[in-house]
Every structure is written in C-alpha cells, then in structure tokens.
Amino acid sequence: MACSGFVVSGLSSGSGKTVITLGLLNAFRKAGVAIAAAKSGPDYIDSAFLKAAAGQAAINLDSHAMTPTLIDSLLHRHIARHHAKTLIVEGVMGLFDGTHNGRGSTADLACHLDLPVILVIDVRNTAQNAAALAAGLDHILRQHAKQRYSGASGTHIAGLILNHVASARHHTLIAEAMSHYDIPMLGSIPTTADIDVPSRHLGLVQAADLAASGRLDSVIDAATKLVETHLDLNLIQKLATPLSLQATSQTALGAPAQHIAIASDAAFGFSYSHIIDEWASSGATISPFSPLNDEAPHVDAGFVYIPGGYPELHLQKLSTATQFMAGLQQMASRNVPIYGECGGFMVLGDAIVDADGNRFAMAGLLELETSFAKRKLHLGYRTLTTKQAGLWNNKLASTLMAHEFHYTTATRMAGEALFDAKDAASNDVGTMGLIKGSVTGSYAHIIAAIEA
C-alpha cells in the first residue's frame, strides 16, 4: 500500500472545511487521482457529503473512540478497498478541539497518522491576524507532535487556505504577513452565493435530502469550481506525505449475524461505513429496507439494525407505515435481535411527539416516548457497559465507545436499562437505553467495541 495523505482542518466549525474537502475530493477524482476520504470525529452527516464527492464511502476515524491500532486497521482496509493513492481527511471543529484533556482532536489524529495539516481560516472580519494564528498553531502543533507522539515528525501546518476573502487587497495584506513564516499560501477563496450547503446540524439537511431535491451535484460542482479556480492543486497534492499504518485484522464491531437488515433512507441515514461496510466485507449479507417506503425488514435476517436520523421529520409517514411496524413486531415475537440507536431507538418506542406537541404512535416495542417539543442539544462521547451478558446472541461486546448527538428528549422511559454510561472524562452519567426481550436500543451511536 503506497498512499499519501493530508488533513484539512480549521479554527472552528463553519470555517469551510467541508466545502473545501468536497471540492478537493472531486477535483482530484476528475484529474484521475485515486482518492480515499475520511472524516475525523463522530460525524456521520459530513461523511455522507464526502461520500458523494468522493464517489465512494468516507470512513470516520476517531482518536478518542478508537484505539490507534483500530484506526490503522480500518484505514488500511479502506485505502486498499479503494486502491487509493491520496487520502484526504476532513477535521472536526477546530484543530485542537476534542474531549477531556484535549484528547481526541484532529491534531491528535494527524499526529497519530503523522500527516501534514492544511489549515482553512475564515478571514471575514480579520486580516493579518490570520497569519499570526496560522504561525501560532503551527508552533503548537509541532510541540504537540513532539510531546505526545514522538514519531510524528511530519505533522505541522503545511499550508494555509483563506476562505471568504473580500478582495485582492485583503488577500495581499494576509499574504504579506504570511511571508514572515515558513507556511505556503495555497489560495484564497471568495464568498460565493452558489456554494450554500444549508446548515446540516440543525436537523435540516443531509446529503440524501440534497440529492433528493437534485441539489447535491450542483453543490459539489460549485465547490469543485471554487477549489479549481482559487487553489494551487498541484502544490496541495505535493504536500501529501506517505502513510505508514500498523494494520491488524481488528474491526470496530463484529457482525452481529450472518444476515443483517438495516433501515436506510432519509429518516435513518446516520450509520457509519466503518461498521456496515466491514460487516459486508466480513461476509455478512446486508439487506437494506426503507421504513419511509413502508418496507419490512427481510424475514430471513438474523439481526435488525435501525440507525439514527431524522424520524421527527417524517412522523406522519412512519406512524402509518403498517408493513414496517408489523414486520418489526413479528421479528420481535420471533426473538430476532432488533437494535435501534438514537432516531432508530425513538422509533422502537411507543410514540414520538413533534415540535408542535402532536403525538405519533411508533412500534411500541419499548416503553419509551420521545419529544421534540422542547428542543435541547444532548452531545458527548459515552463509554457504555452492557448491564446484561449474552446480548445479541452473545455478539455484543461488554464495553463500547459511543457518542450522543440529538435534540429530542425522552419524556417517558420504563423497563430495564441497557447500558451504564460514562462521559469522555469518565464521569458516571447514569444508565442509557432499554432492553425488552430481543429488542435493544439507546440514544448513543456505537463507534467501536473495546476488546476485552
């Protein structure tokens, strides 16, 4: 495997990392470069956008929830699967944003992989200060690499991209200031009306929604045109440095059955390719089904997985999806393991209440009612310990790394809890989820099992 790579990071959310990564992936692909795409951190929405631009799955790599060995193993197989020569990794939030004690950041992932970082700075309302920030971050990143990752001699700020540049003068002011530092400028991107990727994290727009309205291709084309016009793509490609991965056969979460039915549509799109693609690669049969089209899970499946997503945007359709609901109830009565996470968990409950207080009946397999009436963000990594042994026909590991990201709240929850949970700083945060017969679920998205 001879693959080189770089990481695209920024100062914060909203700096333009996704737009620039989408443009770079598609521009390189058009130029015949064999690419692979990855996203740092627990974000399945951005990775769905990256997948569309890359024309292949984008993998999530998580320096908090995954061990270094697991990261290497997953990445090695991802690169091999796509015969990639250039890996592009999009960071999460700002370069050093992460969990407790600064762990789990994009900087950590870059250092672990010993990859250079391309920094994107949104320069609206600033000028020369952007150069000082880039130089300062470079200094701290090199220190971070030296202190925490003795082998990461290649991790530094290898180039700077200015986003939202107002004028040639604005560019010149920053370029002059940058000439004092040993960091190349890779280009300046103006604000452009046709690039709008509507706010994805407010629960409104996923790649699948844009695709359904025919806008996804035009957003990717606009991002591609921006990077082709304004960035030095030859120089960017030359900045990529070779990866050296210590791969094993370790997987994130072993396949829970030989035949797995997975809910997959605009209501249930929050799944990780590092889990599902690996189940498929290990030989499991994957049968997708669409609850929104009132499809039942495949009757022969030995496991039903309902990922998270936006059930609250489709409550009328879901509550009248009689084949889907009956299919789930039949599987439960046959003791087939059914597992829902976050949006999938909500659908397994008795009802979901929408933002206006209207109540919609759901599958009724768990004693749970969730509500969007008071929108509240719940966010954070979780370490989960199963409260019962032998779950999922003995296929569920006892300790799991996971994370929560949702706006609904459980207004009623009764019955046996599924997990004991801790946050990223190992504080106890109580129990999570429910188990009733073969039906399990919780608000957490599993990222990886911890091997005993």
Ligand SMILES: C/C1=C2N=C(/C=C3N=C(/C(C)=C4\N[C@@](C)([C@@H]5N=C1[C@](C)(CCC(=O)O)[C@H]5CC(=O)O)[C@@](C)(CC(=O)O)[C@@H]4CCC(=O)O)[C@@](C)(CC(=O)O)[C@@H]\3CCC(=O)O)C(C)(C)[C@@H]/2CCC(=O)O
């Ligand atoms: C510590 C925080 C973490 N956020 C993570 C990962 C993601 N956050 C995203 C986004 C868009 C938002 N995160 C904020 C909630 C922001 N994140 C934080 C905070 C700094 C502190 C949270 C806390 O401990 O209570 C928080 C800032 C705050 O003032 O609350 C957000 C508000 C920041 C922002 O830029 O606006 C914003 C939420 C906006 C909204 O309401 O929708 C990401 C989606 C970023 C991205 O990749 O685009 C991302 C993934 C979210 C996900 O979970 O899917 C960390 C790094 C995981 C970290 C939590 C660490 C932990 O200890 O668990």
Ligand SMILES: Nc1ncnc2c1ncn2[C@@H]1O[C@H](COP(=O)(O)OP(=O)(O)OP(=O)(O)O)[C@@H](O)[C@H]1O
């Ligand atoms: N040059 C630009 N012109 C116009 N809009 C832009 C430009 N760059 C980014 N945007 C818009 O700004 C918003 C934030 O951009 P983007 O999602 O790429 O940032 P990000 O750093 O990836 O944020 P996150 O960490 O939340 O994923 C999006 O709506 C995007 O369409």
Ligand SMILES: NC(=O)CC[C@H](N)C(=O)O
């Ligand atoms: N992560 C999820 O599956 C989110 C579920 C739902 N959209 C909520 O915000 O509550």
